[in-house]
């Protein structure tokens with residue numbers, strides 16, 4: 001089926017009881033509210049996570065401005081002196097592996113006083129979230145104070161990424177741990193992780209908590225966790241010094257999704273700078289350099305998709321997942337290439353039971369596809385949110401709407417879960433999931449396009 005036919009087949013939005021669903025989403029956020037931030041899920045993830053929080057703030061933004069601002073303020077309060085925005089800010093309660101005693105980030109001179117955090121990052125969607133919160137705010141005076149306060153922190157975060165996470169003058173950011181991608185056990189990391197051969201003595205002592213709390217079949221394997229823990233130990237051993245990690249880390253990847261989000265975030269940071277009367281030039285230039293590098297270095301002409309680059313393996317990552325179309329979200333490809341990528345994205349859609357078109361995290365015809373195992377098949381709300389905006393940006397309102405309706409339908413029937421089975425639509429992973437609720441609130445708010453496409 002062609003892209004155009006698929007779009008034409010999608011039925012129009014039929015909103016049944018969106019107000020009720022919004023209230024349920026707000027209830028989930030309330031249940032996860034820690035008093036200063038929102039945990040992703042009551043049992044599985046009892047602390048604050050970086051890209052979850054950005055999505056949660058986007059969700060709060062039209063419903064509760066103060067919460068949205070507090071969410072982002074508390075995340076950035078734990079930013080490191082060198083600009084690193086940690087992927088977890090520990091809340092003091094709740095069991096999670098790896099906890100602060102495993103990370104030992106106090107070894108780094110850059111770690112913040114008074115906050116316990118992890119020592120790695122997550123995808124940089126924060127400038128986009130801050131801009132969204134600012135634009136949706138009803139109390140303009142408070143919003144202006146918020147924007148002024150967050151601006152230097154966002155600048156430091158982007159500076160960190162361009163200073164520490166690029167090399168040889170390149171404009172694509174790299175990750176040093178699968179958790180930094182936000183897509184922990186995606187097959188995208190298999191090749192790089194397979195090269196890390198561990199003797200038993202190399203693996204630090206640890207005990208998983210996740211498999212006690214949720215179905216082990218829906219989680220990464222023990223072999224993957226050994227490597228996750230090994231990499232953290234490696235960072236810990238060099239006191240989280242970025243130059244040493246860059247020189248020695250056996251895992252370094254330039255991911256498509258991470259960089260696509262960075263392009264949009266850079267443009268949004270430029271808009272914020274303009275709003276505040278500062279110079280947007282440096283952020284526009286960074287965003288356009290990263291966009292150009294994505295298009296020039298990561299496009300795979302043979303398969304018509306963008307592919308991650310394995311820095312240590314010195315070549316493109318062999319695995320291909322639908323997130324390889326993420327540059328569409330940031331409007332990176334033009335003309336024929338965009339058309340081909342949109343066709344490819346549309347061809348990757350599957351019917352999630354009776355719930356409509358869904359983007360699986362791995363193609364259902366990939367030999368490694370598993371409808372339950374985390375980032376190896378299940379449908380993730382963040383991926384739907386990204387691609388509903390991608391379709392909207394390129395003018396396919398029907399498919400954009402279809403992806404939004406699917407998310408609404410999945411949550412209405414199965415609750416706000418961590419991820420969903422792409423064959424049946426069954427909710428899986430953690431329950432009462434905050435960023436699922438946050439993104440659904442944004443979807444219900446009817447916003448279908450990235451920030452720079454919107455009208456004021």
Ligand code: 9WN
Nearest residue numbers: 040045049051052087179182183184
């Ligand atoms: C590790 C919190 C996070 C999400 C990630 C998701 C999962 C953590 C884990 O949960 O990762 O950061 O323990 O599995 O993969 O995207 O931010 O919801």
